[in-house]
Amino acid sequence: MINLEEMKVEKEKCVICGGNEFEVKTIDKAFDVRGDKFNINVEIRICKKCHEQYFSDEESTRIEKELFDLYKKKNHLLTSKEIIEIRAKRNLSQVDFARSLGFGDKTVARYETGSIQDRAYDILMRLADSNVGYRFILNPKYGLDYFINQEKKSSINKNEASWDITCKKHTNGEIGCQMKTSLA
Numbered sequence: 501m502i503n504l505e506e507m508k509v510e511k512e513k514c515v516i517c518g519g520n521e522f523e524v525k526t527i528d529k530a531f532d533v534r535g536d537k538f539n540i541n542v543e544i545r546i547c548k549k550c551h552e553q554y555f556s557d558e559e560s561t562r563i564e565k566e567l568f569d570l571y572k573k574k575n576h577l578l579t580s581k582e583i584i585e586i587r588a589k590r591n592l593s594q595v596d597f598a599r600s601l602g603f604g605d606k607t608v609a610r611y612e613t614g615s616i617q618d619r620a621y622d623i624l625m626r627l628a629d630s631n632v633g634y635r636f637i638l639n640p641k642y643g644l645d646y647f648i649n650q651e652k653k654s655s656i657n658k659n660e661a662s663w664d665i666t667c668k669k670h671t672n673g674e675i676g677c678q679m680k681t682s683l684a
């Protein structure tokens with residue numbers, strides 16, 4: 501069983517004996533991700549001199565992504581692909597999607613490349629998948645107009661409620677919005 505944090509990564513030279521010749525093999529290996537066990541196929545490199553086993557840099561990145569997605573599926577969290585799909589529906593960049601939810605600028609990018617999101621962040625991204633829910637969680641810091649303008653490009657699901665929003669910036673800087681909702 502390999503703990504993800506303790507994965508040995510080969511950077512051209514064996515850290516045990518300094519050897520630089522490796523044999524490549526595909527094997528089935530067990531991994532531990534935050535207490536959950538997963539078995540996946542991996543490509544290992546075996547030092548020809550001392551037989552220590554390594555992963556290449558690229559393989560370790562791939563393994564991490566596969567394991568994180570398996571973990572997310574098992575724990576009912578959105579996978580990287582699902583997060584990309586939600587964001588794509590709204591035509592938002594990673595940074596804009598993150599800002600719209602009040603996350604740090606790099607947060608969405610991290611989740612899309614594999615990092616495991618906390619449950620609270622997961623719920624917010626799921627809410628963003630429903631148009632009605634998204635209205636409630638839009639981060640006011642960047643101004644509603646900003647995100648509403650972005651959203652005009654995205655298609656609205658006909659099976660959901662549709663609405664018109666009119667926003668006005670008052671002289672004191674506050675933004676007031678009126679919302680008209682109708683069920684399709």
Ligand SMILES: [Zn+2]
Nearest residue numbers: 514517547550
């Ligand atoms: Zn070695």
